Amino acid sequence: MAGNGNSLTMSEKICNTNSSAESVAPATPETELVNRVFSVESDEELKPIDPVENAKIWISDGHGAKELDGMDDDLENVNILQFFHRVDSDQIIYQTKKKRLKLIGKYVMGDLLGEGSYGKVKEMLDSESLCRRAVKIFKEKKLRRIPNGEQNVEKEISLLRKLRHQNVIRLIDELRVPEKKKLYLILEFCVGSLQVMLESAPGKKLPAKQAHCYFTQLLDGLEYLHGARVVHKDIKPGNLLLTLEEVLKISDFGVAERFNMFAKDDTCFIGQGSPAFQPPEIANGAESFPGFKFDIWSSGVTLYNVMTGQYPFEGDNIFRLFENIGKGDFTIPSEIEDPLRDLLLGMLRKNPVERFNLQQIRQHSWVNMKPPPSDYKVPIPPLKNDQWHNMTVFPYLIDYYYEDYGNGVTYDEDGNVANSEKPQYFTERELNATDQDKQLVAEQVNGNKQANQSTSSSSIRRSGRKKRPITCMTVRNFSMCKQS
Numbered sequence: 013m014a015g016n017g018n019s020l021t022m023s024e025k026i027c028n029t030n031s032s033a034e035s036v037a038p039a040t041p042e043t044e045l046v047n048r049v050f051s052v053e054s055d056e057e058l059k060p061i062d063p064v065e066n067a068k069i070w071i072s073d074g075h076g077a078k079e080l081d082g083m084d085d086d087l088e089n090v091n092i093l094q095f096f097h098r099v100d101s102d103q104i105i106y107q108t109k110k111k112r113l114k115l116i117g118k119y120v121m122g123d124l125l126g127e128g129s130y131g132k133v134k135e136m137l138d139s140e141s142l143c144r145r146a147v148k149i150f151k152e153k154k155l156r157r158i159p160n161g162e163q164n165v166e167k168e169i170s171l172l173r174k175l176r177h178q179n180v181i182r183l184i185d186e187l188r189v190p191e192k193k194k195l196y197l198i199l200e201f202c203v204g205s206l207q208v209m210l211e212s213a214p215g216k217k218l219p220a221k222q223a224h225c226y227f228t229q230l231l232d233g234l235e236y237l238h239g240a241r242v243v244h245k246d247i248k249p250g251n252l253l254l255t256l257e258e259v260l261k262i263s264d265f266g267v268a269e270r271f272n273m274f275a276k277d278d279t280c281f282i283g284q285g286s287p288a289f290q291p292p293e294i295a296n297g298a299e300s301f302p303g304f305k306f307d308i309w310s311s312g313v314t315l316y317n318v319m320t321g322q323y324p325f326e327g328d329n330i331f332r333l334f335e336n337i338g339k340g341d342f343t344i345p346s347e348i349e350d351p352l353r354d355l356l357l358g359m360l361r362k363n364p365v366e367r368f369n370l371q372q373i374r375q376h377s378w379v380n381m382k383p384p385p386s387d388y389k390v391p392i393p394p395l396k397n398d399q400w401h402n403m404t405v406f407p408y409l410i411d412y413y414y415e416d417y418g419n420g421v422t423y424d425e426d427g428n429v430a431n432s433e434k435p436q437y438f439t440e441r442e443l444n445a446t447d448q449d450k451q452l453v454a455e456q457v458n459g460n461k462q463a464n465q466s467t468s469s470s471s472i473r474r475s476g477r478k479k480r481p482i483t484c485m486t487v488r489n490f491s492m493c494k495q496s
């Protein structure tokens with residue numbers, strides 16, 4: 013039975029039966045659905061749905077498989093239950109991706125923590141010190157696509173190398189892997205940002221006691237930075253990270269600027285950063301502006317946001333937002349009383365000359381007061397549903413040391429096969445000392461140098477390594493890993 017090219021009319025379709033079901037079944041909800049799948053309207057053209065224009069569907073009619081292509085069969089006779097195999101959701105087995113160990117120098121790669129415009133941030137474990145770390149991964153290809161990408165990253169690195177303060181994120185190490193065209197910045201590990209915490213908090217705000225604790229740490233960090241002639245220019249909750257011990261760390265120095273020692277003041281000429289946190293002088297298009305007062309303003313907006321769950325200036329789009337910031341008029345919710353109200357007004361003065369400086373803020377009564385007690389504290393939100401924020405490198409180590417490493421395939425941090433029998437080692441040192449380092453990791457993990465002797469010969473793996481039993485000692489050693 014031929015139709016017109018790719019299409020048949022409904023009547024042609026009904027005559028065209030070659031299945032075991034000869035009779036035309038009455039329309040049922042199932043056949044209705046089939047009609048909809050194939051876009052069938054009575055006596056209209058039968059069109060298989062795009063994009064699988066000529067897709068073939070096989071059904072079983074109890075006497076073998078039969079092919080349907082949506083053209084030649086009497087679709088009225090098809091039972092939808094034959095058509096789609098029903099599987100209960102509790103019968104679906106989700107296959108989780110195997111966690112394959114990857115080593116970058118002495119660091120064991122863990123899971124993704126977040127992603128910025130420049131690259132991914134993952135968790136890492138320093139196999140020598142057993143310190144938990146975060147790594148920012150930059151790909152040369154991606155940096156080239158970002159205007160001034162490479163220069164900005166180099167600027168950030170050279171800045172971070174010089175900074176050392178408890179409330180400023182510390183650059184621990186940097187690894188360049190030319191073969192991979194990648195740069196790894198090893199940083200202090202944090203469990204989340206103030207932004208993530210706010211998003212999970214009722215009313216998107218923090219109790220005064222908690223906000224006070226973080227704000228005073230922000231002041232400590234800022235005081236250090238300004239003393240080191242560094243303007244951050246992107247202070248906002250998203251760039252204020254927290255450790256498990258709730259130590260605040262100012263991070264992301266991508267747009268920061270450091271004045272040279274001969275600079276006569278803190279005048280800046282380039283204002284970047286996040287629009288909602290930028291001061292009126294930037295919104296009004298000033299060619300130059302005082303850098304330190306820029307950070308004071310952004311910190312004021314941050315404090316406002318943390319205490320109220322709102323922003324002092326808003327706008328449907330960036331033009332409206334800048335218009336509002338430029339005017340400098342804002343209101344403070346009535347529940348915010350003095351002395352906090354006075355502090356916010358001082359930090360958000362339109363004229364940077366009149367705006368509070370760090371000393372004035374330090375001496376302010378809200379900063380120096382003992383904050384009111386609160387019976388509620390916003391917790392640091394769980395990382396991937398893990399409220400304990402366990403180390404994510406653990407499963408990778410388990411797989412490497414205790415599971416069958418079988419086919420000898422390893423994966424890079426993007427999940428691509430990096431076909432190598434051994435885990436990937438990139439630095440010269442690692443290439444020369446692979447076995448020792450593996451041994452080192454194994455000993456640190458196991459804490460039991462005798463384990464090798466006690467494992468049976470049947471546990472020898474295809475890769476030649478021996479399986480070690482997971483002992484309580486193993487778990488204890490992991491739990492003793494430092495968090496910072």
Ligand SMILES: Nc1ncnc2c1ncn2[C@@H]1O[C@H](COP(=O)(O)OP(=O)(O)OP(=O)(O)O)[C@@H](O)[C@H]1O
Pocket residue numbers: 125126127128129130131132133146148181199200201202203204205250251253263264266
């Ligand atoms: N040291 C760290 N410890 C834990 N998480 C981190 C660390 N540094 C960054 N992150 C997380 O990784 C994510 C990306 O951070 P990154 O600084 O690269 O970009 P960003 O600040 O979000 O964006 P952009 O780079 O575009 O300004 C963020 O969600 C941040 O919370």
